[in-house]
Structure formats: C-alpha cells, structure tokens
Amino acid sequence: MARTTSSRRGFAGSLVSGLMTIPAAAVYTGLTVVPVGFAVYYSFTQYNGIPSQPPTWVGFENYARIIQDPIGDLRPAVVVTALIAVAGAFLVNGAALGLALLLRRTTPFNTFARVVMFYPHVLSALIVGFLWQAILGPQGAVNNLLESRGASSLPFLADPDWALTTLIVVIVWAQFGVQLVLYLAGLQAVSPELQEAARLDGAGSVQVFRHVTWPALAPTVTVTIVTSVLSLLKVYDVVLGLTNGGPGDATQTWAYEILAVSFANNKVGLACAQAVLLVLVAGILSFTIIALRRRAEEGAEAVG
Amino acid sequence: MTRTSVRSAVRVAVVAVLSVAMLVPMYIMVVNAFKPQQEILLSPLGLDLATATTEHLAAAWQNTSFPVVEGYAVTLFLVLACNVVAIGTSVPAAYAIARTPGPLFRFLLFFFVAGMFVPAQIILVPAIFVLRATGLMGTLPGLVLFMASTMIPFTLFVFSGYIRMLPRSLDEAASIDGASRQRILWTIVFPLMRPIVATAFILNALSAWNDFVSPQLILGPGSEFKTITTGVYAAVSTYTTNYEIVFPTLLLAVVPILVIFVVMQRHIMGGLSAGAVKG
Numbered sequence: 001m002a003r004t005t006s007s008r009r010g011f012a013g014s015l016v017s018g019l020m021t022i023p024a025a026a027v028y029t030g031l032t033v034v035p036v037g038f039a040v041y042y043s044f045t046q047y048n049g050i051p052s053q054p055p056t057w058v059g060f061e062n063y064a065r066i067i068q069d070p071i072g073d074l075r076p077a078v079v080v081t082a083l084i085a086v087a088g089a090f091l092v093n094g095a096a097l098g099l100a101l102l103l104r105r106t107t108p109f110n111t112f113a114r115v116v117m118f119y120p121h122v123l124s125a126l127i128v129g130f131l132w133q134a135i136l137g138p139q140g141a142v143n144n145l146l147e148s149r150g151a152s153s154l155p156f157l158a159d160p161d162w163a164l165t166t167l168i169v170v171i172v173w174a175q176f177g178v179q180l181v182l183y184l185a186g187l188q189a190v191s192p193e194l195q196e197a198a199r200l201d202g203a204g205s206v207q208v209f210r211h212v213t214w215p216a217l218a219p220t221v222t223v224t225i226v227t228s229v230l231s232l233l234k235v236y237d238v239v240l241g242l243t244n245g246g247p248g249d250a251t252q253t254w255a256y257e258i259l260a261v262s263f264a265n266n267k268v269g270l271a272c273a274q275a276v277l278l279v280l281v282a283g284i285l286s287f288t289i290i291a292l293r294r295r296a297e298e299g300a301e302a303v304g
Numbered sequence: 305m306t307r308t309s310v311r312s313a314v315r316v317a318v319v320a321v322l323s324v325a326m327l328v329p330m331y332i333m334v335v336n337a338f339k340p341q342q343e344i345l346l347s348p349l350g351l352d353l354a355t356a357t358t359e360h361l362a363a364a365w366q367n368t369s370f371p372v373v374e375g376y377a378v379t380l381f382l383v384l385a386c387n388v389v390a391i392g393t394s395v396p397a398a399y400a401i402a403r404t405p406g407p408l409f410r411f412l413l414f415f416f417v418a419g420m421f422v423p424a425q426i427i428l429v430p431a432i433f434v435l436r437a438t439g440l441m442g443t444l445p446g447l448v449l450f451m452a453s454t455m456i457p458f459t460l461f462v463f464s465g466y467i468r469m470l471p472r473s474l475d476e477a478a479s480i481d482g483a484s485r486q487r488i489l490w491t492i493v494f495p496l497m498r499p500i501v502a503t504a505f506i507l508n509a510l511s512a513w514n515d516f517v518s519p520q521l522i523l524g525p526g527s528e529f530k531t532i533t534t535g536v537y538a539a540v541s542t543y544t545t546n547y548e549i550v551f552p553t554l555l556l557a558v559v560p561i562l563v564i565f566v567v568m569q570r571h572i573m574g575g576l577s578a579g580a581v582k583g
Contacts, residue, residue, distance in 0.1 A: 014408070016485055017400035021412060024397035024456055027389065030438075031431055031453035032419050038430035051436070099322070102315055109316065115569050116323045122565045122572070123558055124514035124533045130540050131329055134336075134550050141332050141348030148346070173326070178576065185577030234423035237516045240537075255425060259517065263429050275426045283421045 036279070043273035048266040055269065062273035074274075076249045077257035080164060081233060084253065087168050088175075088232040093224055095176040097217075100183035101209070114184070118177035128174045129241020133157065136166060160250035163243050167251050171238060175231065179224045186220025187213070215296070222293040226286050233282050254278055333558075336551040337361055344547045364552035370535035372556050379531045382448065382519070383512045387505050389452035390459050394504075395497070398463035399489050403475065413464060419457030425517040427454075432521060444529060447522045451512055459504045466500040467493065499578065506575040513561065532557050 043062055047055035069075045099117060103110045120128060135141045136156035143153035156166045190213050198208045236255035239245060245252040245260065252261070254274065262271035335351040336344045343355060365372055397416075401409050431450055432441060440446030470493065478488045494501075516533035523529050530538065536557045543549045565572060 014404055014406065017404040017409065020396035020400035020485070020489075024393035024416070024460060025412075027393055027449055027453045028416060028419060028456045031434060031450045032422060032427060032457075034434055035427045035430035036422060038433055039427065042430060049433075099319075102319055109319075113319045113323050114573065115566065116326050118569075118573060119562065119565060120326070122510060122514075122561055124516060124536075126516045126533050127536060127554055127557055130536065130544065130550060131333055131554055133544055134547055134554075135329060135332055137545065139345065139545050139547075141336070141344075144345050144348050181573050181576050230421070230423070234425060236425055237533075240516075240541075255423070258426060258429065259521075268429065271429050275429060278426050279422055282423065286421055 039272040039275050039279075041272075042269050043276045045269045047268040049263075049268040050266075058269070062270050063277075065270065066273060066277065073249070074257065077252045077254050080250070080252060081235070081254040083164065084168055084171065084235055085229055085232040088171055089225060089228050091168070091172045092176045092179050092228045092232075093221075095172060096179035096183050096224065099176075099180050100187055101213075103180075104184060104187045114180070117180055120174040121177045123174070125174065125235075125237035126241045128170065129238040129243075131241075132166075132170045132173075133242050157243055158247060160247055163247060163250050167239065167242055170242060171232070171235060174238065175228065179228055182220060182224050182227070183217070186217050189220075190216040218293065218296040222290060222297060225293070226289050229285060229289065230282055233278065233285075333551055333554055336547060337555040341546065341548045344551070360548045361552040361555070364539070364549065364556055367539050367549075367553065369530075370539035370553060370556075371530060372535070375530050375532045375535040376560065378444075378529050379513055379533075381444070382451065382515075382531065383509045385444075385448045386451045386455060386512045387508050389448060390455035390508055391501060391504060393452075394456055394460040394463050395494060395501075396486075396489060398460045399467055399493060401460075402464040402467035403472070413461075416457050416460045419454075420461065422454075424451075424454040424515075428517060428521055435522060441522065442524055442527065444523075447519055450522060451515060451518055455504075455508045455511070459508065462500055462504060463497065466497060470496055502571065503575040503578045506572055510572075 042055060044057060044059060045055035046058045046061070047053075066074055099113075103113055103117075123131075133140070137143070138153065138155075138158055140156075142156070146153050155162045157163050194216075195208055195212050198212050203211065234255050235253045236259060239251055239253055239256050240260070243251040245256050255278070258271050258274045258278070262268075262274060332348060336348065337360065338351065338356040338358065340355070340357065340360070343352070364370070397412075401413050401416075428450075435441040435446045435450065438446075440449065474492055474496075475488050478492055479485070483491075514533065515531075516537065519529075519531045520534050520537065523534070525534075525538070527534075536553060539553045540550055
C-alpha cells in the first residue's frame with residue numbers, strides 16, 4: 001500500500017518535472033534541433049530555397065561533391081579552416097598560458113594588464129575585422145607609415161599567404177584573452193604548498209612548472225583547447241570585416257563558404273551538407289580531444 | 305640588483321610592451337576618428353589639435369545606414385530579451401533535471417548539452433526555413449527565439465550543475481510545509497542561484513551583443529531594425545578605404561561597450577572563469 005502511494009507520487013513528481021522542462025525544450029527543439037534535422041534532410045537534396053520549388057532528393061550527391069571537389073572550389077575552405085584551427089589553437093593557448101604565468105599574482109598592474117589583454121573579446125569580431133583592415137590594408141595606417149619612411153609597403157592583406165597569416169594573428173589577438181582568464185582561474189587551483197615543497201626540494205622554476213603546475217593544470221588545458229578549437233572552426237565575422245574571403249579564396253573559411261558562397265548563391269542543399277559536416281567535425285574533434293586528455297587529467301588528480 | 309628583482313623587472317617590461325601592442329589599434333582608431341582622410345593617410349599615428357575636427361564623428365552619428373541610438377536600443381533589447389527567454393526557460397528545466405532521478409532526465413540533460421556543439425551561425429540556414437514556416441522570419445520575436453535557443457544548452461548545463469550542489473534538504477523541508485514545486489523553485493532555489501545566473505547573463509549578453517550573422521540574416525539587410533553590428537556593416541562594408549567613415553563609425557560602435565567592460569571588468573572576467581569552472 002505504502003509502495004503504491006510512493007510510486008504514484010513519484011510518477012506525479014516526474015510528470016510535474018517533465019512539464020517544467022517544456023518551455024526550454026520547445027524553444028531549443030524548435031530552433032536548434034528541428035533545424036539540425038532540416039539540415040540533414042536538405043543535405044540529401046538539391047534545393048534552391050524557393051518555397052514554390054520543392055527540394056529534390058539526390059542522395060549523397062552533395063557529400064560526394066564536397067569530398068571529390070571536381071572544380072576545386074570547396075577544398076581551399078577546408079584547408080584554410082584547418083590551418084586556422086591548428087595554428088590558432090596553438091598560438092591562442094601558448095599566448096594565454098604564457099601571460100597567465102606572468103600575470104598570476106593579483107597586483108594593480110597585473111589587473112590592468114589582464115583587462116588590456118581581454119578587452120578585444122568584448123568587441124564584436126566584425127568590428128575587430130574592420131579595424132584591422134583599416135590598419136593593415138594596402139592604404140592602411142601601417143603601410144602609410146612604411147611608405148612615408150621610404151620603405152616599401154607590405155602585402156598584409158593583398159598576398160594570399162600573408163592574408164591568411166594576418167587573419168590568424170588578428171584572431172589570436174582578439175581571442176586569447178578568454179583563454180587567459182581560464183588559465184588564471186586554473187592556476188588559482190594549483191596547490192601553492194605543493195609548489196613551495198618542490199622549490200624547497202631544490203626544483204628550479206622550469207622544473208616546478210613541468211612537474212607540478214603543468215600536470216595540475218590538465219583539466220583547464222582540456223577546457224581551453226576544446227573551447228578555442230570550437231570557436232576557431234566557425235570563424236566568419238572577422239573574415240567578413242578583414243578580407244571578405246580574399247584575395248581570391250585565400251581566407252575563405254568553412255563557415256564563410258557555407259553562408260557567403262553556397263547559401264548566398266541559393267545552393268541550400270550544398271550549404272546544409274557543409275553545415276552537417278562541420279557540426280560532425282566539431283563534435284568528433286571535441287570528443288577526441290576530451291578522450292585524449294583524460295590520461296593527462298588522471299595525472300592531475302594524482303598531483304592535486 | 306638581485307636575481308629576483310631583475311626577473312620581476314623583465315616581467316613588468318614584457319607585460320608593458322604587450323599591453324601597448326594590444327592598445328595600439330584602439331589608439332589608431334581614436335585619433336583617426338578626428339581627422340580628415342588626407343591627414344589619416346599622411347600621418348596615421350599623430351593628432352594635430354589645430355586641424356582636429358568632430359565633423360566626421362557628427363557625420364557618422366547622422367549616417368542613416370547606422371542609426372546609432374536606435375542600434376543601441378535594438379541591441380540592448382536583444383541582450384535583455386534573449387536572456388529573459390534563455391534564463392527563464394532554463395531555470396525550471398534545469399531544476400527538474402537536477403532534482404528528478406531516472407534515465408529519462410539524464411537523457412534530457414544529454415539532449416540539451418549536445419546543442420553546445422552546434423555552432424549558431426551554422427544552423428542558421430535551416431533555422432531560417434523554420435522561421436519562415438512559422439511566420440517569424442524578419443521579426444524581432446523570431447530573432448530573439450533563435451538566439452535564445454542557441455543560449456539554452458550552456459545556460460541549462462551550468463544551472464543544473466549548480467542546483468545539484470545546493471542541499472536537497474532545503475526543497476524537502478519546504479515541500480513538507482506544503483509549498484508547490486514552482487513556489488519552492490522561485491522563492492527558495494532561484495535566489496540561491498544568483499551567482500550562476502549572473503555568470504550566464506554576462507556570457508549570453510556578450511554573445512548577443514556581438515552577434516552579427518543572426519540579426520543580419522533573420523532581420524534581413526533592408527530591415528527597419530539595425531543592431532550595432534548590422535548597422536556598422538551597412539555603414540562601413542562598401543567604404544572600407546574611406547577612413548573618414550570607418551574610424552568614426554567604429555569609435556561610436558565600441559565606446560559604450562568598452563566603458564561597460566572597464567566598469568564591470570571584475571564581474572565579466574570573474575563570470576567567465578566561474579562559468580568555465582562549473583562547466
């Protein structure tokens with residue numbers, strides 16, 4: 001008897017709980033889950049987005065087109081995005097960790113420096129792109145300075161290789177502040193006693209970092225790598241402001257390809273196939289990084 | 305000098321040089337906002353007070369493609385409305401998920417968290433078709449709902465993690481006293497969630513404030529509503545070498561957010577690291 005009441009109450013409780021999730025589930029399902037479903041469906045069709053012309057089923061044609069890339073117009077975006085993700089992740093994390101070690105003590109000077117390192121993140125990426133365009137463009141501030149000193153101008157945004165390098169540097173400039181804040185938070189969790197003990201045992205600062213600080217930072221490193229890779233994979237706004245994908249297609253990222261090339265040219269099916277692939281890559285990469293980092297994190301527990 | 309003081313002098317010098325490097329773009333933007341094109345080209349770093357002028361700043365202020373005051377009003381509205389929807393729906397959902405045992409609610413959490421790996425601007429193309437089908441395309445409610453839906457996964461994830469850390473005895477005591485679950489949630493649990501709500505609000509506010517693709521595509525380039533980012537794009541994108549337009553427009557677009565950031569820097573940066581630690 002008592003059991004039935006409690007299970008009935010459990011059921012009623014679950015029902016109330018279920019009802020409480022409905023508003024969030026409705027908004028999230030309607031505008032994120034259903035669109036993902038649509039993206040998967042459209043990715044198997046040829047569709048120009050015009051309501052009067054329904055999508056026609058073409059199977060894996062869009063995916064085959066992306067993978068085989070017969071006219072060589074899609075692969076550059078994959079290469080550009082991969083370069084940005086790999087180089088960007090290393091530079092962002094290197095700069096952030098280096099500065100976090102320099103700024104870890106809370107002094108007024110360090111607080112000021114942290115604010116200075118972080119502020120580009122509160123500007124929108126589009127504005128960051130436009131600003132650096134005005135500084136590094138062919139007519140920009142830097143090139144005018146060089147020319148007025150009699151030096152020749154530099155093709156920061158005019159030469160394909162330079163432009164990609166410039167783009168990566170600008171992204172790092174704008175982004176590493178976030179990772180810096182995460183590393184600073186991580187460093188606070190490193191036990192000072194352990195570092196002090198290592199120092200008393202005669203370890204130099206490099207050794208203390210390698211054997212105490214770095215292992216203890218492992219969980220933070222996982223978070224910073226995953227968050228930086230995820231945001232680097234979807235770079236779009238800053239490209240629009242800085243280079244608009246040029247020169248040629250030298251700085252067209254995967255997101256740029258989806259929004260400003262495929263979708264803008266009414267190739268909705270292709271755009272959706274590209275979007276589905278990007279979501280898959282982002283998911284697989286994140287889980288791979290988390291799985292690979294698990295061993296390092298187990299080491300962190302041993303140290304902590 | 306001892307070794308440690310040399311080391312700390314080097315450290316201060318390195319940080320100072322890097323700080324200057326971070327600030328140079330802001331300096332260039334500010335001084336050039338007060339100069340005519342010819343002078344910007346001739347001496348991009350200097351500011352001659354004799355020829356400095358606010359003429360171009362005034363022109364940028366009156367530019368019809370970027371109505372500054374309205375742009376700020378629309379952007380601020382988006383920040384608040386998206387947060388109300390995202391936080392308002394995530395609080396009860398996270399509470400239900402955190403407090404109800406069973407595989408169904410574990411699956412629900414997973415279902416929401418999976419959304420964190422879906423980049424908003426990538427899912428925008430198919431979302432446009434959903435908005436069209438529901439008549440919300442080109443409207444502010446449609447934009448708010450889309451942006452809020454991209455905020456819900458993270459918001460709900462950190463909320464449910466936080467509620468799990470709150471002692472269950474609080475809710476149980478209240479429920480013995482006969483309070484309904486909604487009342488327990490909003491009068492007892494929600495006030496205790498203040499720190500994590502602040503974190504979520506700040507992070508969501510930053511992403512809403514800086515979002516360009518969603519308003520540009522959902523409202524459309526010809527929309528009567530312009531946010532700061534879509535307004536800047538409309539004003540600048542076709543005149544990127546007309547620096548008389550570029551610098552003053554960018555200055556108008558960044559000064560308020562920079563002021564807010566400097567005033568609130570402890571909360572913003574603290575909120576970010578709190579979110580990461582909990583997430």
